[in-house]
Amino acid sequence: MSSTRPRLTVFDLDGTLTRRDTSLAFLQAVGGSGTLLRLLPVGIRGALERMGRSAPSLRAARRDPASWGDWEARVHEAAARTVLAGRRWEDLQAVARRFAREGIEPLLRPEMVARLEAHRTQGDVVVLVTASLEVSVEAWAEERGFHHALGTRLEMDATGRATGRFSGAYCWGREKVRRLEEEVGSIVGWHVTAYGDSAGDGPLLERADRPVWVDKGGPREGGIS
Numbered sequence: 001m002s003s004t005r006p007r008l009t010v011f012d013l014d015g016t017l018t019r020r021d022t023s024l025a026f027l028q029a030v031g032g033s034g035t036l037l038r039l040l041p042v043g044i045r046g047a048l049e050r051m052g053r054s055a056p057s058l059r060a061a062r063r064d065p066a067s068w069g070d071w072e073a074r075v076h077e078a079a080a081r082t083v084l085a086g087r088r089w090e091d092l093q094a095v096a097r098r099f100a101r102e103g104i105e106p107l108l109r110p111e112m113v114a115r116l117e118a119h120r121t122q123g124d125v126v127v128l129v130t131a132s133l134e135v136s137v138e139a140w141a142e143e144r145g146f147h148h149a150l151g152t153r154l155e156m157d158a159t160g161r162a163t164g165r166f167s168g169a170y171c172w173g174r175e176k177v178r179r180l181e182e183e184v185g186s187i188v189g190w191h192v193t194a195y196g197d198s199a200g201d202g203p204l205l206e207r208a209d210r211p212v213w214v215d216k217g218g219p220r221e222g223g224i225s
Contacts, residue, residue, distance in 0.1 A: 006189075008193070011126070014131070077164075077165060131176075150176075
């Protein structure tokens with residue numbers, strides 16, 4: 001029975017705990033007022049590629065999640081390279097500490113914060129697993145009492161500056177499951193509750209004992225419909 005296993009609760013961030021994506025907001029926090037203009041060519045190239053791949057919708061992502069994840073990873077990495085290349089690790093961490101209060105907190109969904117606090121109160125091991133850059137969410141996750149915060153890792157060079165490239169795979173889809181099990185061991189030994197809102201959360205929701213799909217109407221039991 002599930003009660004004999006320790007409880008593990010996994011939350012996605014963007015669109016699940018928050019009302020919208022936080023990745024662009026973090027890049028703006030790092031890059032300042034001219035960030036959107038600098039990212040315009042990245043956005044245009046990404047949109048043209050997306051149109052060319054005929055994957056303009058979540059429904060298409062569900063049919064072919066791997067190709068959607070590959071596209072999203074390329075766009076995200078290109079944006080990170082444009083804004084973060086050459087930035088010192090300690091500077092990114094300082095921005096992330098401010099971003100926790102000023103960037104993430106205002107976007108939180110109250111009903112999901114209540115869920116998070118309820119799981120923490122009942123003694124669950126609570127883990128954040130997001131495609132967003134790990135450096136952008138670690139400070140916030142620590143303040144909110146997560147036991148682990150897993151995200152896309154940023155590559156650093158020998159001088160402690162960001163290259164703008166990812167270190168390892170984009171934390172999306174099956175990579176979310178792999179990273180989670182790398183951190184806590186096989187999830188077979190846990191009673192897993194997982195919250196997600198997109199195709200990138202699909203593999204994790206499929207493995208959960210209690211999958212919870214989150215959309216504009218709020219959380220509801222069950223995986224991707």
